[in-house]
Amino acid sequence: MAAPPMVRLKQVSKIYHKRPQPIPALQGVTLEIHRAEFVAVVGPSGCGKSTLLHLMAGIDRSTSGEVWFEDHLLSTMRETGLTRLRREKVGIVYQLYNLLPHLTLWENVALPLLLAGSPADDIRTRVAEVVKALDLTERTDHWPHQLSGGEMQRAAVARAVITRPSLILADEPTGNLDSKAGEAVLRLLRTLNQEGGFTVVLATHSQEAAAFADRVLRLRDGRILE
Ligand code: ADP
Numbered sequence: 113m114a115a116p117p118m119v120r121l122k123q124v125s126k127i128y129h130k131r132p133q134p135i136p137a138l139q140g141v142t143l144e145i146h147r148a149e150f151v152a153v154v155g156p157s158g159c160g161k162s163t164l165l166h167l168m169a170g171i172d173r174s175t176s177g178e179v180w181f182e183d184h185l186l187s188t189m190r191e192t193g194l195t196r197l198r199r200e201k202v203g204i205v206y207q208l209y210n211l212l213p214h215l216t217l218w219e220n221v222a223l224p225l226l227l228a229g230s231p232a233d234d235i236r237t238r239v240a241e242v243v244k245a246l247d248l249t250e251r252t253d254h255w256p257h258q259l260s261g262g263e264m265q266r267a268a269v270a271r272a273v274i275t276r277p278s279l280i281l282a283d284e285p286t287g288n289l290d291s292k293a294g295e296a297v298l299r300l301l302r303t304l305n306q307e308g309g310f311t312v313v314l315a316t317h318s319q320e321a322a323a324f325a326d327r328v329l330r331l332r333d334g335r336i337l338e
């Protein structure tokens with residue numbers, strides 16, 4: 113039997129209940145993301161990209177429909193199970209890096225392993241390996257404010273992959289970078305996908321960024337265009 117998809121959505125809708133009227137952020141979305149794929153979700157601001165990524169990660173719950181992560185139906189899972197799944201299987205990279213300002217680059221990257229209680233020797237080895245791969249070895253003792261935007265984003269990618277998650281979600285990861293630094297981050301995601309076998313879902317409004325993916329899903333007003 114073929115391996116099940118990494119992520120599967122069936123007729124998923126997400127409505128934010130707001131006054132004066134509800135906001136339908138996603139409407140009837142059906143899709144599959146396969147293992148080791150690099151998929152771009154492309155569409156203008158407000159079309160539902162971040163909402164879609166948050167549902168895949170179990171950060172938020174759908175209003176209706178089914179969201180599957182491997183063989184877990186996320187809508188029926190309790191918060192504790194979702195938290196564990198996120199911690200163990202999902203790495204997330206945001207536009208604004210979200211590095212902790214009072215931790216060094218090394219500490220920021222090591223954080224997920226420190227929180228998981230990994231042995232100190234393992235942590236040192238893994239962080240050294242990842243910062244080397246991301247060309248950050250010279251920067252490990254720096255504070256976030258001493259880094260360039262590109263370096264901060266590479267550090268955020270390092271932190272996202274340090275636990276070797278099954279799925280990397282990147283939400284507009286180049287939105288705050290100049291084109292050279294942005295391209296470096298996209299190439300890095302591509303390399304992690306091709307050489308590391310990571311599954312990557314990239315949300316972006318940029319056609320150029322989407323060109324790094326194997327497959328593009330176009331999203332408009334909460335619906336997938338065919
Ligand atoms: P994108 O990431 O493509 O810009 P979002 O998923 O952030 O789109 O937003 C989709 C729609 O849902 C937008 O209309 C946005 O204003 C709305 N939305 C997103 N998050 C919330 C929220 N927490 N509460 C209310 N409305 C939201």
Ligand code: MG
Nearest residue numbers: 161162163283
């Ligand atoms: Mg967004």
